[in-house]
Amino acid sequence: MLNEIDLSRADLNLLKLFEVVLQERHVGRAGDRLRLSPSAISHGLRRLRKLLNDPLFLKTPKGVVPTPRALQVAEPIANILTQVRRMVVAVEPFRPKTSNRxxxxxxxxxxxxxxxxxxxxxxxxxxxxxxxxxxxxxxxxxxxxxxxxxxxxxxxxxxxxxxxxxxxxxxxxxxxxxxxxLKERFVVVMHAGHPFAEQPTLERYCTMRHVLVSFTGDRKGLIDETLEACGLARRVVLTVPNYTMALAAVAESDLIAAVPAVLAARQGPRFGLVSADLPIDTGHAPIxxxxxxxxxxxxxxxxxxxxxxxxxxxxxxxxxxxxxx
Structure with missing residues (x-):
């Protein structure tokens, strides 16, 4: 636990100095950002090293690298500075017209x-x-x-x-x-004239070639889990990390994709897509x-x-x- 002597040596400016040197990995660039002279930066680093009992940053031909101790205290220092900034901002009047936040x-x-x-x-x-x-x-x-x-x-x-x-x-x-x-629902999107649009049944849905939006690379999503519970399955031909890529892929192929209904309504026409109700109930995602x-x-x-x-x-x-x- 810090005693009064330790606290008397602490200075928020030193924590800000630590943050910038850690980000820049270069003392000179840190000085430029803080508008401090090289001697002021050196003095501040000496105080930091004494306060934390560690070299903190080691010189290299390209700048400095943090020590294990510096990396250990980086997150706590960042949290302290974040809380201080929030406290200062909270007591200042906020005027949207002039704020530059x-x-x-x-x-x-x-x-x-x-x-x-x-x-x-x-x-x-x-x-x-x-x-x-x-x-x-x-x-x-x-x-x-x-x-x-x-x-x-x-x-x-x-x-x-x-x-x-x-x-x-x-x-x-x-x-x-x-x-x-709101609670969002999903629909199926496809290019205009796609055969699924003529008969969007669950049976036909399972025979189609699908695009799955999977941020993590999983090849199964909520729809697949819902289908499995009914003893059904679909063929996922392609996984992509976002919905924009899914819309583009569907527009240029025979693939279909399940996307949020409002996204299909607002962005689908730009890709020449049409939509149909998802033929299986997956519930509604709360937003x-x-x-x-x-x-x-x-x-x-x-x-x-x-x-x-x-x-x-x-x-x-x-x-x-x-x-x-």
Whole structure:
């Protein structure tokens, strides 16, 4: 446990220095980013080494490399700086028109392809200096139950890597603020004139050649599990990592694919695709907007959370699939 002497030697600026040197792997570039002289950087590193009782960074011909101790403390230091930044931002007044903040949103491509364009359009007017960083949400699927597929994003929110997630999750721990938006259904897409469109029965569905969207490379998804429960199976000819690639593949072949209904409605015509109801009930995927409750005191994050919710509600949901209030 740190004593008063240790705390008196601690300085948040030293933690920021550590963060930048670790990112740059070069003392000179770190100094340029921090607008500090070489002597100031050297002095700060000496204080850090004394404070943490480790060399932290070792010189190489191309810069510096972190020691094992530096890598060990990197995540705790990043968490400390994230919390401090959030605390400072939370007490500052937030004015969308003049704010120049950057928010990080994580979503699967089927979701972001629909709600991001109208969100960006709205921000251009309401908050012209705000920027967005969008991360493709990557699920955990291999070897695990399907209900765990999207849960890794919660750890990313906890770590401060993501501000807001738009995810098919309806059961999250109490530390998260979740707004239920809709329950999405899937449809089958194919090129115009495809024989399946004439008779979209379950029997014919199983005889078709399929594209499966599989972020992790699994060759079985929820539909396959549902079919297996009925004693049925389908032939997955191709797996792709996102829905955009699936739409493109279907447009140029005899393949068919199951995609979210609203994505098919909004993006399908661009690829010359038609759709039919999925001939087997796989349930409806819940779509939620999620952020950490602890940081919702941040007026800027609260404002952006509401903008994302509005974009999802208005531009993603089908009229018949909204959740009840």
């Amino acid at each position: 950057t928010f990080t949103i994580s979503a699967a491509d089927a979701l972001s392809a629909v709600f991001l364009p109208p969100l960006v359009e709205k921000l251009a007017v309401a908050a012209p200096n705000i920027d967005l960083t969008v991360l493709q949400m990557l699920p955990y699927r291999k070897g695990g139950p399907i209900e765990r597929t999207w849960r890794p994003v919660l750890a990313e929110i906890d770590a401060g890597l993501v501000d807001i997630a738009v995810a098919p999750l309806d059961d999250v721990p109490a530390r998260f603020n979740r707004r239920a938006m 939620s907007v999620i952020a950490q409750k602890a940081v919702m005191a941040d007026a800027g994050l609260t404002w952006m959370f509401e903008q994302v919710c509005e974009a999802v509600k208005t531009h993603y949901v089908e009229p018949s699939s909204q959740l009840p209030d």
